Amino acid sequence: MLVDLSIGMSIAARPQYLETPVSDSVNRQFILTRRPAGLPTPEDVVRRETPIPEPGEGEIVIRNLYMSLDPAIRGWMSDEPSYLPPIPLGSPVWATTIGRVVASNSPDFSVGDIALGLNGWEDYSVSSAEAATRLEDTMGLPLTNFLSILGATGMTSYFGMVDVGKPRAGETLLVSGAAGAVGSVSGQIGKILGCRVVGIAGGEDKCRWVVDECGFDDVIDYKACDDLTAAIAEKCPDGVDIYWENVGGEMLDAVLMNLAERARIVFCGWISTYNDVEKRPGPKNMWQILAKSARMEGFLVSSYVAQFPEGIAAMGQWLMEGKIHFNEQVVDDLDNALDAFHMLFDGRNTGKLIVNIGDFDD
Amino acid sequence: MLVDLSIGMSIAARPQYLETPVSDSVNRQFILTRRPAGLPTPEDVVRRETPIPEPGEGEIVIRNLYMSLDPAIRGWMSDEPSYLPPIPLGSPVWATTIGRVVASNSPDFSVGDIALGLNGWEDYSVSSAEAATRLEDTMGLPLTNFLSILGATGMTSYFGMVDVGKPRAGETLLVSGAAGAVGSVSGQIGKILGCRVVGIAGGEDKCRWVVDECGFDDVIDYKACDDLTAAIAEKCPDGVDIYWENVGGEMLDAVLMNLAERARIVFCGWISTYNDVEKRPGPKNMWQILAKSARMEGFLVSSYVAQFPEGIAAMGQWLMEGKIHFNEQVVDDLDNALDAFHMLFDGRNTGKLIVNIGDFDD
Numbered sequence: 157m158l159v160d161l162s163i164g165m166s167i168a169a170r171p172q173y174l175e176t177p178v179s180d181s182v183n184r185q186f187i188l189t190r191r192p193a194g195l196p197t198p199e200d201v202v203r204r205e206t207p208i209p210e211p212g213e214g215e216i217v218i219r220n221l222y223m224s225l226d227p228a229i230r231g232w233m234s235d236e237p238s239y240l241p242p243i244p245l246g247s248p249v250w251a252t253t254i255g256r257v258v259a260s261n262s263p264d265f266s267v268g269d270i271a272l273g274l275n276g277w278e279d280y281s282v283s284s285a286e287a288a289t290r291l292e293d294t295m296g297l298p299l300t301n302f303l304s305i306l307g308a309t310g311m312t313s314y315f316g317m318v319d320v321g322k323p324r325a326g327e328t329l330l331v332s333g334a335a336g337a338v339g340s341v342s343g344q345i346g347k348i349l350g351c352r353v354v355g356i357a358g359g360e361d362k363c364r365w366v367v368d369e370c371g372f373d374d375v376i377d378y379k380a381c382d383d384l385t386a387a388i389a390e391k392c393p394d395g396v397d398i399y400w401e402n403v404g405g406e407m408l409d410a411v412l413m414n415l416a417e418r419a420r421i422v423f424c425g426w427i428s429t430y431n432d433v434e435k436r437p438g439p440k441n442m443w444q445i446l447a448k449s450a451r452m453e454g455f456l457v458s459s460y461v462a463q464f465p466e467g468i469a470a471m472g473q474w475l476m477e478g479k480i481h482f483n484e485q486v487v488d489d490l491d492n493a494l495d496a497f498h499m500l501f502d503g504r505n506t507g508k509l510i511v512n513i514g515d516f517d518d
Numbered sequence: 519m520l521v522d523l524s525i526g527m528s529i530a531a532r533p534q535y536l537e538t539p540v541s542d543s544v545n546r547q548f549i550l551t552r553r554p555a556g557l558p559t560p561e562d563v564v565r566r567e568t569p570i571p572e573p574g575e576g577e578i579v580i581r582n583l584y585m586s587l588d589p590a591i592r593g594w595m596s597d598e599p600s601y602l603p604p605i606p607l608g609s610p611v612w613a614t615t616i617g618r619v620v621a622s623n624s625p626d627f628s629v630g631d632i633a634l635g636l637n638g639w640e641d642y643s644v645s646s647a648e649a650a651t652r653l654e655d656t657m658g659l660p661l662t663n664f665l666s667i668l669g670a671t672g673m674t675s676y677f678g679m680v681d682v683g684k685p686r687a688g689e690t691l692l693v694s695g696a697a698g699a700v701g702s703v704s705g706q707i708g709k710i711l712g713c714r715v716v717g718i719a720g721g722e723d724k725c726r727w728v729v730d731e732c733g734f735d736d737v738i739d740y741k742a743c744d745d746l747t748a749a750i751a752e753k754c755p756d757g758v759d760i761y762w763e764n765v766g767g768e769m770l771d772a773v774l775m776n777l778a779e780r781a782r783i784v785f786c787g788w789i790s791t792y793n794d795v796e797k798r799p800g801p802k803n804m805w806q807i808l809a810k811s812a813r814m815e816g817f818l819v820s821s822y823v824a825q826f827p828e829g830i831a832a833m834g835q836w837l838m839e840g841k842i843h844f845n846e847q848v849v850d851d852l853d854n855a856l857d858a859f860h861m862l863f864d865g866r867n868t869g870k871l872i873v874n875i876g877d878f879d880d
Contacts, residue, residue, distance in 0.1 A: 426808070438800030439799075445785055
């Protein structure tokens, strides 16, 4: 897939990582060695060093520069049936990475090309050329943007809101995980499309950021809240027309009690459950989906890959107009990947979490 | 609302109930005196006798002839938040009835008119004229048909399938409660619209009826089945594209594990939960809604009242063409109403359950 970002952005200086020589002689990898119970430990995800791989027929080798850490990766580590087969034991943990092609056995890629794809927690990934996306023009934007606002994360917000939530002006949108990489952008898209937007986030700093920087109309600090059902009722007095579901568990139950007629629940994720050791029962208040003629709908950003150019163009336009604010939290060095991954679940993360694999300065 | 059934049906002899003199001097009523825990008992729903009521301004008095018993009534007896306020304690239990107007203080109704509406478990109901529907022409059909296939029950199947399920030819439709008044018709509509239709019912007799009379392609006897998840996988090898949800509980969990991509769950009811004393947790496998980009959508037949003429015309056409089979189970005498209501939950009911209030012979 070619990504065309003809949105007239000014071209900044060529970033330094494009000049950085690749001199490493080993390939650090984080291998899934057993299914985690709860948060993955260094015994579940083991660091090892292997030789730099060679490409097979039709394959390329990518020197990974940045990788995206997402809550969904925790699900891929489990063997519960889901939308992807589980990460095989003995394989590197998966992540979307962006990097430079250092060897190619494909006419579609040349050494030096920037390649994006679902690869591993590793310095070097071997990928089939078909599975990789070449980035024609980075327009001087930081490469990290293509893992965040212009990558799968931003596209999750865009297509989940536009195609699944289908907001109408004047509706009330409630966003859980509102300080997260997806939730913060989903809420801002809701604002652009005319909704009154209320977020749910944990802690004063996150709540302030959601309102002051992202422009949400209101926010609920679930950590400072005894009765979330009542808090939602107070902040959404006409009921919730669209709920952006990132969290699950008791939060979903509280929202269900506040649905407006014909509400839509955009089922994006259930971060509260990903580290459960036993599968927990579903929400108690699901009857409200019938009572309110509501709809709960799941979606996968991977279904929209062919439409990414449309989403990237829209998002790029909104960025240029200053309508979308986003935050990237970049952790240096692949060696810190596992601790960084924990940040997604323990409240230390705000915005899109990215690992700078080789500790490049750009 | 006027119901026009211009579908060319032959006019049968005028049924006898229209001639039956109303000579009763008391009004038998079944009063909800407390919220039931589990199945309602004669202590929860108490029979009493009151004088025949008089109509107030703009009101009519209906001599009820038949009433519809539906699982949803059990929900209305509880005070859990739902789509209707709970039946007030001290009031007759609600039901849709059809009867004859015996007194009118409204220009819209004359004595002798046939009136349909949400009334009570009672011989005589007072209704505002606005809340009642006058049946212009019964076309010689049994009045009971207007509580079953041409009434809210049939319209539930029609609009739930056509507007919510939106079947496409070749899809697999799985129907729970397949021998019930709604499920049996929903499955047949799916057949008409080109689906492969599999039912779930309890017991050999019901299963035979679903296949032999209603023309389902296959059926699962959940009572004779150790592993419902595996049974569904066997009968629906390409997955379930549409699930007609009447039951809830473990059955829903088994279906969730068998969803096809972009499946639709038409959330019509949860009969397995209506007599629960404590609210039970929701399904464990709801994650599959995300994993399969599926959709669960609730609906209420009351939302479609303005479109009933369209639904009745379509259903009437299919009836004439012999494409829809249905069954009415008529229990004589209002005095048997509570026992009859239990039949909905203990497996004794097949087809639409109706009480012949006054034991009329038509």
